[in-house]
Amino acid sequence: MTPFPKSKDCEENEAAAGMDIHDILKEAGNRQRDLLAILHRIQTACGRIPAEAVPAVARHLHLSPSEVFGVLTFYKSFSLESKGEFTITVCLGTACHVRGGVEIAEAFERKLGIKAGQTTPDKRFSLETVNCLGCCAIGPFVVVNGTHYPHATAKTVEAILDAYQGAEGPA
């Protein structure tokens, strides 16, 4: 895995984002069952589901915008707000809990000045927690944009923040 995978941010390029959603819909099926896959693709392409995309998706699937909105806000993987450049995910599964995963999450919250589920004002970091990634032998376990950090400690928290604070942001 590359250390800093790139993700496009719709806000930076509204026109391109519009293109993306249009392209995604053109390729996708138009039955209700295709909704989840469409939302996944938009989330991956834009790093969020822009609210402006909801009516277009609804039209494409012959649904009401409120139905699409209801589905997308139900799932944790989809977000209307754009995420930070780097998403820090702290595992809080049973094994990580027993080994102090909560302390790791709290340390990130303190250092970043945000709560889990939030993004820093400079859009650099998003902090999230997840209920078990199944890496129970090597917890507490942290993932940053797909890069794994096993056996996390207070030192890991600082090392991660230092490394990504100075890192080149995604294009």
Added chain:
Amino acid sequence: MRKLSHPDHLAEWKALILEERPVHAKTIAVTAGTCGRSAGALPVIEALRTEIVKRGLEKTVGLVVTGCHGYCEMEPSLIIYPEEIFYKRLEAADVPAIIGETVLKDKIVSRLVCEDPATGRPAVRPKDIPFYRKQMRLLTEANFHIDPLRIEDYILLDGYQALSRALFDMTSESVIAEVKASGLRGRGGAGFPTGLKWEFCREAHGHPKYVICNADEGDPGTYMDRSLLEGNPHSVIEGMLIGAYGIGASEGYIYVRGDNPLAVNHIGHAIERARKCGLLGENILGSEFHFDIHLVTGAGVYVCGEETSLMASIEGRKPYPRQRPPFPAQEGLWGRPTNINNVETWVNVPLILRQGSAAYAAIGTERSKGTKIFSLIGRIQNTGLVEVPMGISLREIICDIGGGVKDGKALKAVQTGGPAGGCVPASLIDLPIDYDSLVQAGSMMGSGGMVVMDETTCMVDVARYFLDFLQDESCGKCVPCRIGTRQMLEILTRITRGLGEPGDILRMEELAATMKAASLCGLGQSAANPVLSTLRYFRDEYEAHILRKTCPARVCKEIVSAVPASEEPRR
């Protein structure tokens, strides 16, 4: 690779693969499931590749990147065939020694070898290592050998032969009869007899019929389904094909948890390959049977593992669970008869057809047959996935396979069955593990999580942890679950903060009864289990928190902060 359009093509293909396969003097199989990669398997693999090329050994040494070998504690690990040398906790720096010493000179690198703590002797082969010795790896053995991205590796292990047998030597009725005779019960949690479930769906009116593989493995602390999907995806597909043939279904769905990208990737790749080979699609192996599989990726909601919620999610609706009956076998996906089984259940199916129901039913206890994969985690020496025959005692799993409690501490309890399960106290360590014995002990099999807890674990904190999880994941459709989990969590939180009141225990027991009786789906019905089972065996710990305002395990921080500084909290 050509399209298989005749049952004989499987055997011919296998012969061809064997013929074209380079003959390697040694083969190195490196574990590279999600946890292996997290532990650093990829740099090791890269170093092995470079070293093999550097020394010009491409023709004599094979390298297989496999899925998970189960021994998470020792990852990244590898096995060198044919000698079956198991090396643990590798780094890229170990690679020159592995190639230079072991592969070229047949010398064991002793620092990379496991040790048998009983004898203090090195344990070189998996079958010598205590962690593997008492296991019965019928489902997970293939993970030692298969590159999950190569369908050829599965074919070499007689993959899809069970399907061929079903399609050409058996009627669909006899497939169901065989699975019924095997005694296989659902591995997702409830333990319903699989063959019977299939029969209900087969006999239901409606067309088309669907089969679903529930791979939305969400219980914290369980990852056997992920390991099967990552390491041996074709076995899931073959199981579904056989089930679909028995039931008369023409379409299948695999609903996989999105938080497991490697599993999504491997099963998606496997479906494509199977389709290209004609193992999915129309006239499979030249028969009259048509079947195809769609992959649906979940989006991070625990309740989607509940079957009615899962089906709503596939349909693109808001994934609320609904009332049952009607059961999915009568009215499932789009109102059609649908059969849902969990990943591990599906993987058992080809095995049953390969060895016959009688041989399969010879393993296990009277009412629980076959093997079960458990994820052994928590305060245990050997964390990992273990596959054991049903009926094995908890003592054998914890002490022999697991190597005992970490740091020589005393065992307090084993939590089984995920958030919906319960705790089995140390006094029941000789309990034979099967569906019924666990229920009698106040817990359940669930999907197979096994969290070991020692004297440093606070049982009230454990109950609070699970209620916190369940409260967060409650979908909010029905009141008993939405309000009940919230109230339960608030009471537990008060207790762990030293603010518990006499009467709290009674209050929780009443609440538990209401939630169990009135909740819509399994999540709410079983949400009180963590509380009830800890109350059953560890009532004194609750009382210590409530009446004496102490946490015996010294875990609950707010209470602990009130004790003298000489007794520092553990965390």
